[in-house]
Amino acid sequence: MSFRIDSKTNGLSPKKSKSQLFSTIDSPNQDTIPGSVMDGLTLDVNEPTYKVYWTRWVMLAFFVMFSASNSLQWVQYTIIQDIVVQYYGVSSNLVSWTSLVYMVTYVPLIFPASWLLSRTGLRVTTIIGSFGTCAGAWLKVLSVPQDMFWLGFMGQTVVAISQVFILNVPPRLAAVWFGANQVSSACSIGVFGNQLGVALGFLLPPILVRAQGSIEQIAEDFRLMFFLVAGFTTLLFVLILLFFKAAPPSPPSAAADFGSSLDSNFYQSLKKLLTNRNYVLLLISYGINVGVFYAISTLLNQLVLTYYPGANADAGRIGLVIVVAGMVGSVICGMILDKTHRFKETTLAVYAASVIGMVIFTFTLDSGIIGVVYLSSILLGFFMTGYLPVGFEFASEVTYPEPEGTTSGILNAAVQIFGIVLTLLYEWMLGEVGDRWSNLTLCALLALGTAITAAIRSDLRRQAAQNKG
Numbered sequence: 001m002s003f004r005i006d007s008k009t010n011g012l013s014p015k016k017s018k019s020q021l022f023s024t025i026d027s028p029n030q031d032t033i034p035g036s037v038m039d040g041l042t043l044d045v046n047e048p049t050y051k052v053y054w055t056r057w058v059m060l061a062f063f064v065m066f067s068a069s070n071s072l073q074w075v076q077y078t079i080i081q082d083i084v085v086q087y088y089g090v091s092s093n094l095v096s097w098t099s100l101v102y103m104v105t106y107v108p109l110i111f112p113a114s115w116l117l118s119r120t121g122l123r124v125t126t127i128i129g130s131f132g133t134c135a136g137a138w139l140k141v142l143s144v145p146q147d148m149f150w151l152g153f154m155g156q157t158v159v160a161i162s163q164v165f166i167l168n169v170p171p172r173l174a175a176v177w178f179g180a181n182q183v184s185s186a187c188s189i190g191v192f193g194n195q196l197g198v199a200l201g202f203l204l205p206p207i208l209v210r211a212q213g214s215i216e217q218i219a220e221d222f223r224l225m226f227f228l229v230a231g232f233t234t235l236l237f238v239l240i241l242l243f244f245k246a247a248p249p250s251p252p253s254a255a256a257d258f259g260s261s262l263d264s265n266f267y268q269s270l271k272k273l274l275t276n277r278n279y280v281l282l283l284i285s286y287g288i289n290v291g292v293f294y295a296i297s298t299l300l301n302q303l304v305l306t307y308y309p310g311a312n313a314d315a316g317r318i319g320l321v322i323v324v325a326g327m328v329g330s331v332i333c334g335m336i337l338d339k340t341h342r343f344k345e346t347t348l349a350v351y352a353a354s355v356i357g358m359v360i361f362t363f364t365l366d367s368g369i370i371g372v373v374y375l376s377s378i379l380l381g382f383f384m385t386g387y388l389p390v391g392f393e394f395a396s397e398v399t400y401p402e403p404e405g406t407t408s409g410i411l412n413a414a415v416q417i418f419g420i421v422l423t424l425l426y427e428w429m430l431g432e433v434g435d436r437w438s439n440l441t442l443c444a445l446l447a448l449g450t451a452i453t454a455a456i457r458s459d460l461r462r463q464a465a466q467n468k469g
Contacts, residue, residue, distance in 0.1 A: 003389055006391070044138065051250055052248075052252045053213070055248070063190055063193060065128050065236055066236055067197060069232055069233045069236055070133045071166075074201055075099055075299075076201055078301060080209050081172075082211070082301065087222070101160045103294065104420060107416050110412060112272075114406045126165065127241060131237055132161060133233050133237075135155075136156065140155040142154045146219075169408075171392045171395075171407070172408070173186070186335045187334060199450045202318075202323060269406050276399060281455055282394060282411070283411060285351065289351060289391070290391075292384070292445060295426040297319060299426060299427055300315055308373075321382035329386020337393055348454055350383050350387045354387060359383070359443050362440060362443060392405040425441075426438055
């Protein structure tokens with residue numbers, strides 16, 4: 001007696017309507033027994049099989065490095081704001097805009113970028129983003145002369161535009177390449193890349209550019225910093241162009257198979273997302289949390305130097321501590337989500353802990369002991385930055401089967417809007433009422449975000465599809 005399992009589709013399905021696909025999931029194909037008993041019993045199971053490929057880790061590693069190469073340039077100027085103001089002779093407000101330009105360009109461009117991702121896939125958009133990041137870095141190499149800050153700002157703008165091909169990718173890449181039991185962890189590692197870059201952006205500029213050097217020394221320091229970044233982004237662009245793939249040969253899970261089988265219509269997806277109550281609430285709460293992080297990160301140099309004059313390197317290291325702690329938080333939260341699938345509970349717990357971390361940071365900033373500020377920054381970063389992949393994954397759950405790239409793209413658009421508003425508000429309040437009331441305002445906003453998160457229903461659509469599949 002012989003049994004033959006025939007997976008004719010090899011995990012790939014033709015385009016179907018949603019009603020057909022739900023019907024397929026609810027009523028799986030029956031085993032067929034062709035031939036007679038005398039000929040031997042043959043079991044033909046015409047159902048897809050799912051396989052993960054080891055190359056998924058290579059694709060994820062490429063993306064992590066690519067994301068880091070872009071995000072490390074976000075605070076490249078603002079973390080050494082006092083040096084940039086002195087060397088180039090520009091206002092501190094203009095230096096702040098080298099960070100804000102990341103947020104301003106993202107909002108209008110994320111919609112065409114999300115459409116392009118849904119139509120062309122991961123490879124095309126990743127190549128475009130990597131090329132832009134590389135090109136912007138080389139423009140900054142040419143901006144070292146003191147009268148060329150405008151060219152550096154232009155390069156920063158090109159890099160910022162390239163960000164639209166990065167921030168919405170982690171949940172999409174995780175869903176396309178990773179199995180159901182690894183998708184949250186993979187998403188958290190993808191977000192880890194962005195955080196790694198921000199950490200390097202906080203760490204390296206204060207080390208590479210001397211605050212007390214002569215004009216000639218500072219010029220050499222800027223040249224070295226810009227060349228290092230340009231060289232790194234060039235190497236990554238070549239590697240991505242040669243080796244990065246859009247998708248594996250077959251889907252890694254039932255949820256991925258179902259999602260890839262749908263006919264994607266960007267505008268219909270957009271309409272469905274913006275009429276999804278849970279998603280809209282998450283847009284607001286996620287925007288508040290990450291917007292607060294953007295505001296603190298952009299003005300951290302000014303914040304620290306207020307109480308610790310001359311502590312330029314410490315300002316960078318405190319930013320590093322915030323982000324590194326967030327990396328650890330991201331990975332731990334991703335593992336918790338993969339093990340428990342408690343998306344609502346995890347999101348709410350991490351958000352509430354962010355409020356506590358911000359309160360402690362507020363009341364320890366002026367302690368006079370910078371070591372205490374480091375410790376409070378660890379707590380703040382672990383939960384506030386660790387929240388990033390948790391929010392991504394929760395959004396993917398409550399909006400499934402809408403494309404992850406569109407879901408995360410709109411989520412990040414909301415983040416940029418909140419980031420612009422909160423950064424400008426925070427900068428104004430620091431000058432008018434001081435850091436204590438400014439930080440307490442951020443605490444109140446985070447508390448509001450926690451309440452909004454509590455109002456989101458735990459509608460785990462992707463988990464339901466995976467269980468049926």
